[in-house]
Amino acid sequence: MEEPATKTKRKPVSDRRKDLRKALWPEVEEGQLWLRGQRVGFTTVPRTMPLIGQVLDQISGKGFPLFSTYLTLWCWVYDEGIVEIRNPRELAHEAGFGGPRAEATWRSRMRRLEDLGFIKTKPGLAGDFQYVLLLNPLRRIKAIYDEERPKDFLYNALLGRLAQVGADDFDL
Numbered sequence: 358m359e360e361p362a363t364k365t366k367r368k369p370v371s372d373r374r375k376d377l378r379k380a381l382w383p384e385v386e387e388g389q390l391w392l393r394g395q396r397v398g399f400t401t402v403p404r405t406m407p408l409i410g411q412v413l414d415q416i417s418g419k420g421f422p423l424f425s426t427y428l429t430l431w432c433w434v435y436d437e438g439i440v441e442i443r444n445p446r447e448l449a450h451e452a453g454f455g456g457p458r459a460e461a462t463w464r465s466r467m468r469r470l471e472d473l474g475f476i477k478t479k480p481g482l483a484g485d486f487q488y489v490l491l492l493n494p495l496r497r498i499k500a501i502y503d504e505e506r507p508k509d510f511l512y513n514a515l516l517g518r519l520a521q522v523g524a525d526d527f528d529l
Contacts, residue, residue, distance in 0.1 A: 400432055404522045408515045409494045415511060416501060417469055426452045426466035427475065430489060440489040441481075473497070495519070495526035 368376070378385075393399045403409065410424035417423045429452040433440045442448055449463035467486050470476045474497045481487025495515075502512050519527055 400434065401436075402431065403495070403524075405495065405515060405518050405524065406431070408511065408518055409498065412498050412511050412515065413470075413473075413475070413494075416473065416506070421466075421469060423466055423470055423473075423475075426463060427470060427494075428452075430470075430476065430491060434491050438491050440491065442487050442489060443483045445484050445486065473501070493526060495524065499527050 367373075387395075406428070410428065413423040413427055426448075429448055430440055432451075433442075433448070445460050445463065449459040452463055452466070454460075454462045464484075464486065467476070467478065467489075471478055475492060475494055477490040477492065478486045479488040498512075498515065502508055506512075516527065
């Protein structure tokens with residue numbers, strides 16, 4: 358009688374991806390990559406962020422895109438969920454606004470994000486938006502669609518992506 362085959366332990370996913378990277382790009386050395394574990398200046402970004410951005414721009418209305426402003430806030434936030442803005446011009450520039458109306462445009466986008474319930478703000482010496490609290494965007498999107506909007510292709514795409522990444526923000 359044959360011996361039963363023993364299961365071999367699978368490599369962790371990260372090791373399998375490294376092996377794939379090395380097989381596909383053997384000429385690329387690790388020093389050429391921007392690896393989060395070896396560099397500083399990173400933040401955690403939800404895997405659903407591209408879809409969150411599309412929803413933000415859609416619900417905000419034509420000619421009033423919000424995603425560049427929101428993404429800039431996300432890139433400034435730490436794990437506590439709060440952003441302290443000491444130089445609004447800097448965030449306006451990072452969000453893509455230039456010229457004499459840069460800060461005014463940025464402030465209008467910030468107000469819209471707050472009106473839609475994606476952020477909460479408190480004033481300080483640097484202006485009306487010195488302290489910004491980023492709320493869970495997925496929960497806010499779900500509430501907006503449950504209360505105000507018919508579920509459309511973007512909502513369905515987001516729902517599918519949430520299932521792919523195992524996020525439970527929609528309580529599926």
